[in-house]
Amino acid sequence: MTTRSETPVLDTLAAMTVDSLERCDLPPDMLILTRVAALAASDAPPISYLAHIDPALRTGLTADRLQDVLVAIAPIVGTARVMTAAGNIAAALGIAIAVAEEEAEGMA
Known part of the structure; x- marks a missing residue:
């Protein structure tokens, strides 16, 4: 029997992610890349990229490596998807920066 949660969708996504990580032997940097x-190929919204910013930073992912991934997948997923991904990544970074600034102001 499962218990009810106030955030069932987020809880399910978190459980799926944990399960995926437990079953995957890729090094952390390769996993994030x-x-x-996959996010770019599926035309994911900025919020999906936002969930990967902290793990990406923890693995040392650089802007150059990220660009390399987008260049590598461009012939497969297409220019429109790659350009949309770049914009969504930029939007996610903007959100992350705004949240960090707000948290820093709250601590001051």
């Missing part, structure tokens, strides 16, 4: 490529 693979996930970013």
